Amino acid sequence: MRIFEPHAHMISRVTDDYERMAMAGVVAVLEPAFWVGQPRTRVGTFLDYFDTLVGWERYRAAQFGIRHYCAIALNPKEANDDRVNEGVMAELPRYLEKDGVLAVGEIGYDDMTPREDRFFGEQLELAKKHGLPALIHTPHRDKKRGVERTMALLREVGFPMERALVDHNNEETVPLVIDSGCWLGFSIYPDTKMDEDRMVAILERSGTTRMIVNSACDWGKSDPLKVAKTAVRMRQRGFAAEAIDRVVFGNPVEFFAQSGRLDRAELEAGPDSDRELFEGNSVLRGQTR
Amino acid sequence: MLSELLALVSARAGVDGAAWLDGACAGLSAGQGALAELFPAASRRVGRGPLGAASPREYWRVDDGARVALLLAASGREPTVTLAAARDLYFSGDAREKVGVLRALPWLDSDVAGDPAALATVLDAVRVNQGEIFEAALLDDGYGARHLPPHEFRKAVLKAVFLGLPLARIAGLAARADAELSASLLDYVHEREAAGRSVPVDLWAVAALHPPPGLVAKLVGLLEHPDSRHRAAAAHALRLAGDARARPFVADRAAREPDAAVAAALRT
Incomplete structure (x- = not known):
């Protein structure tokens, strides 16, 4: 089984998690920029964070044969913080040109404030300008209204629905998002959001088209193996191997390939790690025994 | 060097990639085009496979060739400015971009003592843990092999030993x-x-x-x-x-x- 984990906040995870993910079949992760728990007070902290996403995390993942991609954005929660919001927006364009940045995200609504409206809209425009799809967070509270407002903003901005991945769906939001033409993300969590059984029931009810499953693992109680566990539950419930592959690999690859920066052949060829053979030259790194 | 690199990249980048690089270099030579936007895009424009250059550049990739070409094209006008720009590209770059800057430094810096911006770049590179960045700084015709101050050079050689890298690839090691x-x-x-x-x-x-x-x-x-x-x-x-x-x-x-x-x- 091969897994493209389309939403994992690896900066909050230990290196052992990469190892466990690799053993569970994860060949690629996409790490969206998000709220790191502790509010940031200056733009520089964001830049160091973005540099980590395009630099250090890529290196950390590569050591376990995992390709690391990311999405860059001003997250909805900190869009409300006037100490950083405009300054971060000014720095986004240069990151959105970087290799391995496959989307603008996470953007969307947290509290549905006027500032969130403004920076969500402006970042959708940035995504259009840089030819990137958008990874859209939906609020934990008042989710259904948040999703409706998201759809309304996408239409207002004229953002192509097939280039939007609306995340953290639940039973109530599924019909709404399916009808919109957007892709649907589901975050499988130990306690909150969505669990494996409910997820499989949704897939049985609504099919696998445009359906994407993630662990959204972060600093909270979460589990980087949730995509693999959902795949196991799908198999137990009688889903064919192709359908499972579509949900945990094919769909996220198809969605993020819309960036024009995801080389499928490269992805299927395996890891681009520091340790790989390059022109027949293999160098064992770290201390030799 | 620039025309040689353009030929090598063209042979491997495909028609679109080659045309992109030619256009970008022509623009930069004429003082047009934004280096900061062209530089990160190079890998997806020309690819990341082996460049096929001769020794000591046999480990270069196609995007390395393209990035060095971009910097050389820009440096035709104002070498010192380009070294400062290269340093900024390095510090805001991902691993491939950093390697591209490091590979360009020996061509951009004609100062025997070493330009301060180039030295700041290579000093950072020999302190990182990412293999490809360290190697580009020190191995083959890496800028660090010639320009690192003695104390920093010794530390870098020791780190190469520690990482299990072949010391024969440090150019001029015997002399230093x-x-x-x-x-x-x-x-x-x-x-x-x-x-x-x-x-x-x-x-x-x-x-x-x-x-x-x-x-x-x-x-x-x-x-x-x-x-x-x-x-x-x-x-x-x-x-x-x-x-x-x-x-x-x-x-x-x-x-x-x-x-x-x-x-x-x-x-x-």
Whole structure:
């Protein structure tokens, strides 16, 4: 089984998690920029964070044969913080040109404030300008209204629905998002959001088209193996191997390939790690025994 | 250099990639186009496979060639400005971008003493943990091999040993090696031996250029190592050390040496 984990906040995870993910079949992760728990007070902290996403995390993942991609954005929660919001927006364009940045995200609504409206809209425009799809967070509270407002903003901005991945769906939001033409993300969590059984029931009810499953693992109680566990539950419930592959690999690859920066052949060829053979030259790194 | 690179990249980047690079370089040469936007895009425009350049650039990738070409095109107008720009691209770049900047530094900096911006860049690169960045800074015709200040150079060589990199790929190492480096290398050998671990065989030829006390005795001992690679390395290093005290042991081993290559090394 091969897994493209389309939403994992690896900066909050230990290196052992990469190892466990690799053993569970994860060949690629996409790490969206998000709220790191502790509010940031200056733009520089964001830049160091973005540099980590395009630099250090890529290196950390590569050591376990995992390709690391990311999405860059001003997250909805900190869009409300006037100490950083405009300054971060000014720095986004240069990151959105970087290799391995496959989307603008996470953007969307947290509290549905006027500032969130403004920076969500402006970042959708940035995504259009840089030819990137958008990874859209939906609020934990008042989710259904948040999703409706998201759809309304996408239409207002004229953002192509097939280039939007609306995340953290639940039973109530599924019909709404399916009808919109957007892709649907589901975050499988130990306690909150969505669990494996409910997820499989949704897939049985609504099919696998445009359906994407993630662990959204972060600093909270979460589990980087949730995509693999959902795949196991799908198999137990009688889903064919192709359908499972579509949900945990094919769909996220198809969605993020819309960036024009995801080389499928490269992805299927395996890891681009520091340790790989390059022109027949293999160098064992770290201390030799 | 620029036209040579453009030809190499063109041969591997495909029609679209080659046209993109030609256009970007022409624009930069004429003072147009934003280097900061072109530079990160290079990998996805031209690809990341081997460039196919001759030694010492046989490890370059296609995007390395393209990024060096972009910087060379921009430097035609204002070399010093480009070095500062290259430093900024390095510090805001991902790993591929950093490697691209490092590969360009020897071509951009004609100052024998080393431009401050270029030195700041390469000093950062030899301190990182990411292999490809460190290698681009130090190995082959890397800028660091020639321009790192002596103390930083010694530390970088020791790090290369620690990482298990082939020391033969550090250009000009023999000329820059000194007694302090040899002493550090021998300390490293002791640390490895105390831990019961192996010692990289290519270390001896560097340490032997300025042999510290005790080194020749260690090399003589290695002449009896069961692994022929260690014996060959010891024979080679003893020749470099040129210590007459080792001669009877070398002659004795040469008479018994079963490996033809090692025997030849012992007789020279």
